[in-house]
Amino acid sequence: MSIRHGLLALLERGPRYGSQLRTEFESRTGSTWPLNVGQVYTTLSRLERDGMVTQDGEDDAGHTLYSITDDGRTELRNWFGTPVDRSHPPRDELAIKLAMAVGAPGVDIRAVIQSQRSHTLKAMQDYTRLKAQALADVPSDRDEVAWLLVVEQLIFQAEAEARWLDHCESRLVRLAEAAATEPPARPATPAVRRTTRAEGSRR
């Protein structure tokens, strides 16, 4: 998972201790994906087991410091050099919900779409306010730049979702219209008949 590589990337800039890594990870990503210290230490001990980091003494306050090893650097270079896999899309609850809503008895799929659209737009409004705030002063240090990239990613993703929802709605309307102008369907035998897509989309 990306926490592993995120920590390696931070350690490449010099030895660090656990809670320091947590703080730096969060300032890069604007606490979008908060880490708890436990996760950081678990990840560090796995990285240590795999020979990618090594304990490297203590700082003046007695924090155990960790350093990246050559193996860790190789792993990090590989990570940056390899695209994030998109061939096995993670389960998407919204896509599953709409897939299940098609033809589901007692479910108004357009209402499902609309309530999601509203929610997604609301999230975009929040992200956009964060972005406007981030842009109020020209982002200068790398944490500010990194955070801007992350918040814009949130906006782009929400935008894609909102556009897809618009598309779903107009697709369903077109299919329903097409179905309505077709010659009368064969007599229904609901007990065994499989619902076709076009019929299922009728409201």
Add this chain to the structure above:
Amino acid sequence: MPLSVPAPSTGPSVDGPVLELRALTRTHGSGAAEVHALRGIDLSVRTGELVAVMGPSGSGKSTLLTLAGGLDTATSGQVVIEGQDLSTLGHRGLAALRRRSVGYVFQDYNLIPALTAAENIALPRELDGVSVRKARKEAVAALEEMGLADVADRFPDEMSGGQQQRVAIARALVGDRRLVLADEPTGALDSETGETVLALLRNRCDQGAAGVMVTHEPRYAAWADRVVFLRDGSVVDQTLSARAESLLTAEGAE
């Protein structure tokens, strides 16, 4: 996600709504050919607020905007701008109110090609009876405020699309105009420039204007305080303004 979202800035004043639509309907044609463009819309827009109106084509977005600006007459219901019911105004009164209180921003900018940026902005003020000198001064100040001082003496065809649209926003809000109505203001702009224009519109609203913007782009609608969804001439949904939410929370805490 546990992001801490900054509270939206509140406008300088919290007086009555700048624009109010009450049970607004607009029907075209009659009998079998009757088309209900709007079916009873209630909408109120306050100082400092930017409202985005979204919906599929034919949902009534543009009709809403033309009625709100007094460019068309409602079949029933009321449009109230700064406390004045448009239906109680005569032709002349309506024209004056449109000129003095309402600014328009269109997709294709609608600047007058034979006038410079400053002259475009000064023109409505001169029509209001403001002296040429004063109107020019206001126009230059408005351009400076938008970081456009260097285009003051350029003609529209000597400006980029983004600059033209920013000039159009300056023109819409020059003088005492507090209501800006924008119809797809980013339609002809690339996304980066579109964002700049939206940020500016947002900023003008924060400074005390009220805005209604029709858009089909979620990314631009997200700059608004509130997004209203229209379908078949009715409001089907709206995102509750974060400001309204914080008000509710504040009241609830009392």
